[in-house]
Amino acid sequence: MGEVYLLTGEPGSGKTTAIKKVVAALGPERCGGFYTEEVRVSGQRTGFEIVTLDGQRGLLASTSYSGPLRVGRYGVDLTALESLGLAAIQNALQTRPVVIIDEIGPMELLSPAFREAVSAVLESPRTLVGTIVLRPYPWADELKRRPATHLLELTPTNRDQLTEQLVTSLQQKLSEQGMLMRGEEKEQQKKT
DSSP: OOOEEEEEOSTTSSHHHHHHHHHHHHOTTTEEEEEEEEEEETTEEEEEEEEETTSOEEEEEETTOOSSOEETTEEEOTHHIIIIIHHHHHHHHHHOSEEEEEEESTTGGGOHHHHHHHHHHHTSSSEEEEEEOSSOOHHHHHHHHSTTEEEEEOOTTTHHHHHHHHHHHHHHHHHHHHHHHHHHHHHHHHHO
């Protein structure tokens, strides 16, 4: 199993900004997955959309959506999550050392398929970097307690420092993995 780094914190603590910084520092050849962005109209938050690291977008939740799934004042439409988001996770599992999942929260956890995709990442050798709801939530709480999980609680005062430390740790880990992989390739070549 790979390592798990989960950023948590109050709304507005900078979790998604930190995820974007991690992706920018590591580069698109090392990361796959998705993040969420607020949708704003006239300065007011009206919803959230899924944005895959290859640039696809889809609406996850909106105050104007009247479907049966609701979290607070938002109607949740799992279509974008279960098409774009899950495809981005599955592609990252096949092609990238780091899987980005922003966010593991009440809206996303309404989807059994999403929970299965997160579990598949946890059982893989890939590194998971994600954000997770701070307040108690049963499925998320189990994930936070896993032995391989590094839980980083961001605040406005520590977020830049924690993000830098996370990037440095991930770069070192990826560099070591690259050296290990090159060593294994040399051993294979000697045998042939």
